[in-house]
Amino acid sequence: MRIGFIGLGIMGTHMVRHLIRAGHQVMVWNRTASKATALEAEGVVVARSPRTLGTMVEVVITCVTDTSDVEEVLFGAQGVAECGTNGLVVVDMSTISAGATRTMAARFKERGIDMLDAPVSGGELGAKNASLSIMVGGKREVLERVRPILAVLGKSIVYVGEHGAGQTVKACNQILCAVTLVGVCEAIALARRAGVDPQKMLEVTRQGAGGSWTLDHLGPKILAGDLSPAFMVMLMQKDLGLVVELADEVDATIPGTMLAQSLMAQLVSMGLERFGTQALVKAFEE
Amino acid sequence: MRIGFIGLGIMGTHMVRHLIRAGHQVMVWNRTASKATALEAEGVVVARSPRTLGTMVEVVITCVTDTSDVEEVLFGAQGVAECGTNGLVVVDMSTISAGATRTMAARFKERGIDMLDAPVSGGELGAKNASLSIMVGGKREVLERVRPILAVLGKSIVYVGEHGAGQTVKACNQILCAVTLVGVCEAIALARRAGVDPQKMLEVTRQGAGGSWTLDHLGPKILAGDLSPAFMVMLMQKDLGLVVELADEVDATIPGTMLAQSLMAQLVSMGLERFGTQALVKAFEE
Numbered sequence: 400m401r402i403g404f405i406g407l408g409i410m411g412t413h414m415v416r417h418l419i420r421a422g423h424q425v426m427v428w429n430r431t432a433s434k435a436t437a438l439e440a441e442g443v444v445v446a447r448s449p450r451t452l453g454t455m456v457e458v459v460i461t462c463v464t465d466t467s468d469v470e471e472v473l474f475g476a477q478g479v480a481e482c483g484t485n486g487l488v489v490v491d492m493s494t495i496s497a498g499a500t501r502t503m504a505a506r507f508k509e510r511g512i513d514m515l516d517a518p519v520s521g522g523e524l525g526a527k528n529a530s531l532s533i534m535v536g537g538k539r540e541v542l543e544r545v546r547p548i549l550a551v552l553g554k555s556i557v558y559v560g561e562h563g564a565g566q567t568v569k570a571c572n573q574i575l576c577a578v579t580l581v582g583v584c585e586a587i588a589l590a591r592r593a594g595v596d597p598q599k600m601l602e603v604t605r606q607g608a609g610g611s612w613t614l615d616h617l618g619p620k621i622l623a624g625d626l627s628p629a630f631m632v633m634l635m636q637k638d639l640g641l642v643v644e645l646a647d648e649v650d651a652t653i654p655g656t657m658l659a660q661s662l663m664a665q666l667v668s669m670g671l672e673r674f675g676t677q678a679l680v681k682a683f684e685e
Numbered sequence: 686m687r688i689g690f691i692g693l694g695i696m697g698t699h700m701v702r703h704l705i706r707a708g709h710q711v712m713v714w715n716r717t718a719s720k721a722t723a724l725e726a727e728g729v730v731v732a733r734s735p736r737t738l739g740t741m742v743e744v745v746i747t748c749v750t751d752t753s754d755v756e757e758v759l760f761g762a763q764g765v766a767e768c769g770t771n772g773l774v775v776v777d778m779s780t781i782s783a784g785a786t787r788t789m790a791a792r793f794k795e796r797g798i799d800m801l802d803a804p805v806s807g808g809e810l811g812a813k814n815a816s817l818s819i820m821v822g823g824k825r826e827v828l829e830r831v832r833p834i835l836a837v838l839g840k841s842i843v844y845v846g847e848h849g850a851g852q853t854v855k856a857c858n859q860i861l862c863a864v865t866l867v868g869v870c871e872a873i874a875l876a877r878r879a880g881v882d883p884q885k886m887l888e889v890t891r892q893g894a895g896g897s898w899t900l901d902h903l904g905p906k907i908l909a910g911d912l913s914p915a916f917m918v919m920l921m922q923k924d925l926g927l928v929v930e931l932a933d934e935v936d937a938t939i940p941g942t943m944l945a946q947s948l949m950a951q952l953v954s955m956g957l958e959r960f961g962t963q964a965l966v967k968a969f970e971e
Contacts (some may be wrong), residue, residue, distance in 0.1 A: 497879070520889075520890065520893030520894050520895060521893050521894060522894060525893070525894075531893075532889050532890070532892050532893035533889075534885075534886075534889045534890075554892075555889060555892045555893075557885060557888055557889035558885075559881060559882065559885040559886065559889065560880075560881055560882060560885065564881050567875075567876065567879045567880075567881045568876065568881055568885065568886045568889060568890070570875065570879075571872035571873075571875055571876050571881075571886045571890060571895075572872075572886075572889075572890045572893060572894070572895045573895075574868055574871050574872040574875065574895075575868050575869065575872050575890055575894075575895030575896075575897070575900065576894050576895050577868070578864060578865070578867055578868025578871065578941070579864070579865045579868050579895070579897055581864055581940075581941040582860055582861045582863070582864025582865050582868075582941055582942075583861065585860050585864065585937075585938075585939045585940075585941050585942055586857035586858075586860040586861050587857075588937055588938070589853075589856065589857055589860065589928075589931070589932060589935070589937045589939065590853065590854065590857050592935040592936065592937045593783070593853045593856075593931060593934075593935045593937070594846075594853075594935075595845060595846050595850050595853045595854055595857075596845065596846060599820075599843060599844075599845040599846065599854065600820075600845065600854045600857045600858075602843055603806075603818050603819075603820045603841060603843040603845065603854060603858075604806065604818070604820075604854065604857060604858045604861055606818050606840075606841045607806030607807050607811070607817075607818035607841075607858060607898070608806050608807060608808060608811075608858070608862050608898050608899070608902070608916075609806060609857075609858045609859075609860075609861030609862050609865070609898065610861075610897065610898040611861070611865055611896065611897035611898065611899070612893070612894050612895065612896040612897065613894070613897070614861065616894070630894075642875075645875070645879060646875060648879075649875070649878040649879045649880075650878065651871075651874055651875045651878045651879070651969070652871075652874070652969050653871045653875065654867075654871075654944055654948075655864070655867040655868055655871050655941065655944060656868075656871055658940055658941060658944055662940075682938075683937070683938050
């Protein structure tokens with residue numbers, strides 16, 4: 400298929416490579432043009448604008464940072480919506496507002512363009528290994544049309560409901576990640592302060608009821624002092640802002656998430672925004 | 686071996702049965718005598734007091750509720766310490782204070798009795814399946830002497846350090862369990878309020894970075910409305926009190942744990958203390 404890809408960050412670049420290897424014709428656009436031209440040698444075509452890209456392909460995938468970025472590339476002056484192509488499918492894999500997603504999906508519908516929200520979990524490693532979990536909101540039949548493309552990028556593709564439902568489930572996912580991480584960092588910090596080998600603590604707790612992906616994957620990095628980003632503090636901070644916004648809309652109580660958010664804010668104030676989320680342990684080492 | 690077992694609660698009863706099946710001679714004592722006599726048909730001998738039991742066996746295992754219960758059966762008027770037996774090993778598998786554990790180990794040492802703290806993770810299911818994770822503090826060579834006994838009860842037996850270290854690691858384990866549970870309940874409550882199928886949310890998030898033992902094991906119970914106890918709210922509340930006490934001693938910051946504690950207190954005030962910890966979701970459904 401002819402696929403347009405917008406957003407060549409850490410995740411997007413890996414994803415484009417998988418699409419090329421799977422035999423798709425890939426056209427890209429990126430705000431920082433140099434990242435796009437760097438991929439030309441690998442066989443992608445660089446579009447002049449999101450609008451141009453929209454006229455050339457059957458499916459547009461967006462994987463950018465925030466709600467305003469998605470709105471700009473889709474509905475800006477040179478946005479995809481201006482391409483005038485009926486039958487196009489837009490798959491937004493960014494993590495953005497569920498409410499804004501519903502609004503954009505409605506605007507696209509008037510133009511005969513179908514939209515899916517399809518945010519992912521799994522971070523850079525998941526993008527690299529094509530093992531992402533993809534949570535999809537929108538029309539089920541539209542998902543079935545693009546499922547072969549998503550299957551190139553992830554191992555688990557779950558239809559979760561109407562437009563915006565993918566973003567709502569992603570919000571739940573970020574609650575799980577952030578709050579679990581608070582527990583992992585508290586446990587490691589307590590073990591250290593109490594003079595117990597945190598390695599031993601990890602070894603025994605990960606096999607029991609305290610076990611989690613976070614403990615397995617970020618625990619050893621914390622013990623090794625490796626704060627390099629698989630997922631950056633500033634992105635988690637942005638995502639938790641979306642969670643708080645959504646919780647506010649539906650009147651949900653999220654004290655654990657708000658605690659995680661305030662600890663992440665503390666990391667930002669410590670200048671750690673570009674480190675991995677496991678830097679949260681620093682908030683407990685004062 | 687001749688093993689004495691004190692504390693025939695949900696956990697203890699399963700554990701005694703495993704010891705009998707493994708061919709050990711088991712003598713028991715329990716504060717509520719009827720629970721002990723109920724096991725006589727299965728081949729245990731019921732002791733008249735912890736002291737008597739101490740005189741008859743090579744190893745005493747205690748599995749009772751709180752620090753004061755352990756102190757009473759070990760150092761009370763009819764306590765194990767009164768048995769006058771050199772060479773006895775006392776293995777305390779309760780979850781109690783690390784500080785009190787160190788004090789008791791020192792008192793036993795004066796009498797030629799070795800003590801280990803060996804709290805467990807895995808709940809009733811772990812006791813029933815003999816798949817407990819056991820975190821052991823004390824002298825390493827004493828652990829090696831009783832390891833064959835512990836191997837009958839658990840699948841993972843990890844030496845974590847000096848006297849009290851087992852309890853410290855157990856405190857870390859309870860932090861992980863309690864804080865992760867806060868995230869799981871918040872995520873499920875948000876999905877419900879936002880009108881997304883929580884079953885779909887669970888299905889996709891458990892495969893990604895948000896996954897945990899708690900999400901896998903307690904998530905489905907919460908969705909099914911099953912609040913029956915694998916581990917009771919009142920016991921978690923007691924354990925979190927121990928965590929807070931320890932954190933205070935070593936000057937550690939545990940805001941996530943304190944949040945979990947206050948939510949558990951809310952459950953107690955709602956009359957839910959004998960339900961499973963997954964009842965925490967009720968704190969988010971007001």
